[in-house]
Amino acid sequence: xxxxxxxxxxxxxxxxxxxxxxxxxxxxxxxxxxxxxxxxxxxxxxxxxxxxxxxxxxxxxxxxxxxxxxxxxxxxxxxxxxxxxxxxxxxxxxxxxxxxxxxxxxxxxxxxxxxxxxxxxxxxxxxxxxxxxxxxxxxxxxxxxxxxxxxxxxxxxxxxxxxxxxxxxxxxxxxxxxxxxxxxxxxxxxxxxxxxxxxxxxxxxxxxxxxxxxxxxxxxxxxxxxxxxxxxxxxxxxxxxxxxxxxxxxxxxxxxxxxxxxxxxxxxxxxxxxxxxxxxxxxxxxx
Amino acid sequence: xxxxxxxxxxxxxxxxxxxxxxxxxxxxxxxxxxxxxxxxxxxxxxxxxxxxxxxxxxxxxxxxxxxxxxxxxxxxxxxxxxxxxxxxxxxxxxxxxxxxxxxxxxxxxxxxxxxxxxxxxxxxxxxxxxxxxxxxxxxxxxxxxxxxxxxxxxxxxxxxxxxxxxxxxxxxxxxxxxxxxxxxxxxxxxxxxxxxxxxxxxxxxxxxxxxxxxxxxxxxxxxxxxxxxxxxxxxxxxxxxxxxxxxxxxxxxxxxxxxxxxxxxxxxxxxxxxxxxxxxxxxxxxxxxxxxxxxxxxxxxxxxxxxxxxxxxxxxxxxxxxxxxxxxxxxxxxxxxxxxxxxxxxxxxxxxxxxxxxxxxxxxxxxxxxxxxxxxxx
Numbered sequence: 001x002x003x004x005x006x007x008x009x010x011x012x013x014x015x016x017x018x019x020x021x022x023x024x025x026x027x028x029x030x031x032x033x034x035x036x037x038x039x040x041x042x043x044x045x046x047x048x049x050x051x052x053x054x055x056x057x058x059x060x061x062x063x064x065x066x067x068x069x070x071x072x073x074x075x076x077x078x079x080x081x082x083x084x085x086x087x088x089x090x091x092x093x094x095x096x097x098x099x100x101x102x103x104x105x106x107x108x109x110x111x112x113x114x115x116x117x118x119x120x121x122x123x124x125x126x127x128x129x130x131x132x133x134x135x136x137x138x139x140x141x142x143x144x145x146x147x148x149x150x151x152x153x154x155x156x157x158x159x160x161x162x163x164x165x166x167x168x169x170x171x172x173x174x175x176x177x178x179x180x181x182x183x184x185x186x187x188x189x190x191x192x193x194x195x196x197x198x199x200x201x202x203x204x205x206x207x208x209x210x211x212x213x214x215x216x217x218x219x220x221x222x223x224x225x226x227x228x229x230x231x232x233x234x235x236x237x238x239x240x241x242x243x244x245x246x247x248x249x250x251x252x253x254x255x256x257x258x259x260x261x262x263x264x265x266x267x268x269x270x271x272x273x274x275x276x277x278x279x280x281x282x283x284x285x286x287x
Numbered sequence: 288x289x290x291x292x293x294x295x296x297x298x299x300x301x302x303x304x305x306x307x308x309x310x311x312x313x314x315x316x317x318x319x320x321x322x323x324x325x326x327x328x329x330x331x332x333x334x335x336x337x338x339x340x341x342x343x344x345x346x347x348x349x350x351x352x353x354x355x356x357x358x359x360x361x362x363x364x365x366x367x368x369x370x371x372x373x374x375x376x377x378x379x380x381x382x383x384x385x386x387x388x389x390x391x392x393x394x395x396x397x398x399x400x401x402x403x404x405x406x407x408x409x410x411x412x413x414x415x416x417x418x419x420x421x422x423x424x425x426x427x428x429x430x431x432x433x434x435x436x437x438x439x440x441x442x443x444x445x446x447x448x449x450x451x452x453x454x455x456x457x458x459x460x461x462x463x464x465x466x467x468x469x470x471x472x473x474x475x476x477x478x479x480x481x482x483x484x485x486x487x488x489x490x491x492x493x494x495x496x497x498x499x500x501x502x503x504x505x506x507x508x509x510x511x512x513x514x515x516x517x518x519x520x521x522x523x524x525x526x527x528x529x530x531x532x533x534x535x536x537x538x539x540x541x542x543x544x545x546x547x548x549x550x551x552x553x554x555x556x557x558x559x560x561x562x563x564x565x566x567x568x569x570x571x572x573x574x575x576x577x578x579x580x581x582x583x584x585x586x587x588x589x590x591x592x593x594x595x596x597x598x599x600x601x602x603x604x605x606x607x608x609x610x611x612x613x614x615x616x617x618x619x620x621x622x623x624x625x626x627x628x629x630x631x632x633x634x635x636x637x638x639x640x641x642x643x644x645x646x647x648x649x650x651x652x653x654x655x656x657x658x659x660x661x662x663x664x665x
Contacts, residue, residue, distance in 0.1 A: 176380035179342050182367045183374040184394035185445060198384045
């Protein structure tokens with residue numbers, strides 16, 4: 001990084017991208033931020049929307065709902081994807097086929113998955129009918145139009161992405177590290193926890209952040225497979241109806257800004273936690 | 288871990304499907320020995336090492352230390368972490384997320400040794416490999432030579448009963464390689480255990496080993512001391528690997544044995560050569576040729592470029608057409624042709640005047656020529 005100076009050519013090349021970002025991303029964000037601090041068409045800056053947000057028990061319940069859906073889904077994705085990625089690190093039989101089936105949910109789109117789930121997990125879906133016929137259940141309740149419907153659908157959508165990211169990371173770990181660890185007397189599980197897992201950590205964090213942010217902004221699944229008006233009323237839905245049913249764009253902006261803030265806080269907590277764990281794991285045996 | 292007296296491999300075989308990468312490998316390694324597996328890439332030397340380490344299991348045969356079976360190609364298989372062998376990889380395989388100290392302490396910390404013992408032992412080996420002051424650095428902050436030292440220290444600290452070295456010097460530059468070679472031997476001597484070293488570099492093998500195992504396509508070609516394999520290669524492959532660059536087809540004309548010296552007269556491409564050797568010195572070749580030291584037997588006649596000199600001697604004189612010369616400082620490498628199909632490489636006095644495309648008189652002393660059995664090796 002010797003030459004930090006900007007030449008005219010460099011500036012000219014970067015300009016279109018910067019303009020694009022300003023027009024489609026930065027300006028709308030600042031506009032929304034500004035709206036969230038105003039009421040109606042008045043221009044006066046006020047915290048009223050935020051005070052209302054924190055005093056509104058429905059909104060507080062909405063925040064809670066969103067977290068209760070997105071955090072477990074993200075954790076479940078990571079907890080399942082880590083061992084599978086580890087298992088697949090040196091390639092598996094019929095890998096292309098397996099990968100193909102794993103990737104299908106990514107390509108189908110939320111709506112198709114939701115419709116499939118309605119016919120499968122619904123009160124009159126195959127699953128409930130089979131369970132009833134086999135005598136496992138006496139009353140068909142269905143796994144959709146409630147919390148579980150949303151969780152299952154989000155998991156189906158987020159798992160392939162989490163797994164893809166983690167496979168990339170496990171394959172980046174040189175196989176000789178694992179062999180070295182075994183030869184130094186570490187058991188398979190010690191090798192995993194002391195060598196593989198810490199080296200997968202950056203991938204786990206990225207997968208966590210991407211999956212969490214996408215799960216946190218859940219909208220379609222919450223409506224199609226949940227009870228958007230009560231148990232699965234999530235923040236994105238709340239922002240939507242505030243804007244398009246109550247026409248309160250200012251408060252809707254506040255909800256959106258709060259979504260951003262909550263996501264940042266959670267990601268911040270995860271990074272802080274990692275720093276603590278990482279240090280602990282690498283200082284074993286130090287005097 | 289109990290130190291062993293002998294590591295024994297009996298009829299060790301390893302196949303991957305139909306690919307037989309190791310065939311009937313037999314070898315006994317004694318405590319204190321430094322053994323080298325030498326051969327070109329694909330000869331099975333690394334596979335043999337991985338089988339011994341337990342990173343691969345063998346297809347058939349037995350690996351045992353004293354009377355403890357480690358792998359019999361079937362039910363008995365001792366996993367690598369329970370064998371108490373240390374390994375050093377070509378790419379070092381240091382843990383990138385751990386400091387030098389933690390890398391070296393790894394084997395002790397997974398064995399749950401007390402902290403003060405870890406501290407003491409790690410400090411000792413850090414001194415041994417001259418890495419004082421580098422304890423808190425990460426591998427990426429070290430030079431190649433320092434990384435190599437960490438890899439050595441990491442294996443040595445666990446006091447392995449066998450040290451396995453998989454081409455550990457091939458990522459270093461020439462000067463460092465020679466230094467580290469010397470240090471490796473010092474460490475081996477200090478440990479008083481056995482070491483197995485895998486390499487394709489014959490000079491490393493000669494410099495380090497008590498015993499060299501030369502391999503080709505999964506089969507052992509010759510086992511012997513550096514002197515044995517260097518002076519008395521068992522076949523064409525070993526001879527070529529050990530620097531006998533001139534290998535010619537020849538026929539035995541006459542054999543005469545007097546005063547413990549065997550004098551063999553051979554003919555190669557119409558030129559008569561005389562070969563002198565001490566009877567009983569080269570057992571492998573003698574056994575292979577036993578009973579066939581007679582007139583008319585097809586053999587191979589081999590010599591090293593260094594043993595050929597310019598001029599005319601008492602025996603074995605030829606004239607070659609010079610095709611190229613290379614000035615090497617201490618000698619001059621001459622590539623030429625004695626007859627059609629009889630190329631020659633010689634290293635002669637560097638000050639000799641050699642005209643390109645001209646002719647040169649060359650001579651080989653009779654005791655520097657060797658006769659090899661002419662059999663197609665597998």
